[in-house]
Amino acid sequence: MWRRPRKFLGLLPLAASLLLSGAAFSAEVKIGYLGLQDDPRYHPDLVYTRIEIAPGGNPIDGATMGVAEMKVVSDAVDQQVVLDHQEATDAASLVAKLDEMVKAGEQFVILDLPAELVDQVAGQTREWPVTLLNATAPEDYLRQRCYPNLLHTAASDRMLSDAMVQLLRTRNWTKVLMLVGAEPRDKAMAAAFRASAERQRFNIVDEREFTLATDPANREKNNSLLITGNADYDVVFVADHQGEFSRYLPYDTQLPRLVVGSTGLVASEWQWSWDRDGSTQVTSRFETLTDGRRMTGQDWSSWIAAKAIVTAYAKARSGEYQKTADYIRGNRLKIDGAKGVQLNFRPWDGQMRFPIVLATHNAVIAEAPLEGFLHQTNVLDTLGTDEPEHKCQ
Structure with a gap:
């Protein structure tokens, strides 16, 4: 018996609300994805016995899936969303490539770079009309830089x-x-x-x-x-x-x-064996897209970055960069990350709030925040540097 595909069910209420409110503008939206050419982080790490101690796989796959899943939302506001994947070899060429992307109208760019390159690229472009989303660098010092153009969907250390x-x-x-x-x-x-x-x-x-x-x-x-x-x-x-x-x-x-x-x-951020809050459907869709590769934390953080950008464009309903940038940083942003709670970004360090899984190689043992750990405003802020602890460097 045929059943409605489950992959878009969580997006239908959002799409319906956008249709009722009316599309504010019709446009092609280009989302950037900037990576490091021949990034060693995504080479399968094999020891001399051919044992794999770190799997390969580029998280561009997560961003690709995120854009595809959000098509029902972008269609509701008559937007055509395109993911533009670019790569370069060092900080200077990455900044030059980003300059080309911004001039081509890309206002939001997902960064898939090691921490030192994220730091250099964000620092050199901090006054540019572009929002960068760090999807794969966990280093805490990046959250303390306080770059006005930098958000983080990768979990911090x-x-x-x-x-x-x-x-x-x-x-x-x-x-x-x-x-x-x-x-x-x-x-x-x-x-x-x-x-x-x-x-x-x-x-x-x-x-x-x-x-x-x-x-x-x-x-x-x-x-x-x-x-x-x-x-x-x-x-x-x-x-x-x-x-x-x-x-x-x-x-x-x-x-x-x-x-x-x-x-x-x-x-x-993610483990393929997690089986709650619609996570099994996310994992299955990713494995279908990648011919069986299992979704990692970096894949998830790239996926959620793409979803956040498409949502902000659709909900802000404006062709103006600043209005969309304000929306993605604001409290009105609510993203479904298949974690049972709505996600958004912390205003003090640009870090996305979300639960963390604690897992062995084939089973999730717990999801934090755990019961009993309380916070005066948002229990997700028990994970990571809280506002009173935060200092800009």
């Missing part, structure tokens, strides 16, 4: 660590042994977890640096049993963005303890 710490607090696992790699990215992840642990008054019993070096002089830093010995802890937090050390850590600690962070239990 602090959001991810706050979610993890909430779960540990509910289990009363508050004595933590931290293992941290030598890379700057590892140290940034560790700093975020440290701040979250301090918020919940955890006891970090020790912080130890690991290495992949295998020489005898480093045996206490590269051996899982040795580096986790001589301490009493409830849980091991590991900050290892490359994943090569951490993949050997579960079941190989001196004490029989949970491993979280870069392996074991991991915090993310």
Whole structure:
């Protein structure tokens, strides 16, 4: 028996309201998507045994799906939405490419760039008539730059660590042994977890640096049993963005303890096994679009960025850039991210508010904010840097 496809059901009330209010203008809307040419983040990361420790896959697929899903909404206001995917090789060429995109009428551009390039591009274009949406860089310092043209749909490191710490607090696992790699990215992840642990008054019993070096002089830093010995802890937090050390850590600690962070239990924007709030339909549509690739957190954040832009254009009902830019930043913006709550952006740091999933490789264990963690205005603001903590750099 034929049934109405489920993928657009959540959009029908929005489309109906737009039809009743009447379309304000008819136009082609071009949404930009600016990425790094041959981005190493999306190469499948294989160790010498051909074991994949980080999957490949470019999150442009998420933005493509977001635009396609919102066609019923853009059609309701007689808008033709086009996604313009551009790439460049360095900061100077990215700014030059963005200049071309803005001159071509692109007022909102999704940035799929490493943090240092997001920082440079946003800083050099802060006075331009364009809103940039950072979809893939989690570094907290980007949220502290206070660039007036920059929003974030990628979860910040602090959001991810706050979610993890909430779960540990509910289990009363508050004595933590931290293992941290030598890379700057590892140290940034560790700093975020440290701040979250301090918020919940955890006891970090020790912080130890690991290495992949295998020489005898480093045996206490590269051996899982040795580096986790001589301490009493409830849980091991590991900050290892490359994943090569951490993949050997579960079941190989001196004490029989949970491993979280870069392996074991991991915090993310999305996990393909999540099965609530319409998430299974989102995952299925993505796998159909990509011939079976599973949706990651970066795919989700690119998808939600595209949905936010199309919604703002449709609801602002104006051809003026500033009116649409004000709408996407305002309280009237309500986005369905298949998470059970309506999403919008924080005014102080431009970060999108949304729940975080805590998952193993094939199951979601919890979704934060967890019950019992309260906030005076919005419980989603228990994840990430809250307004009283926020400082511009």
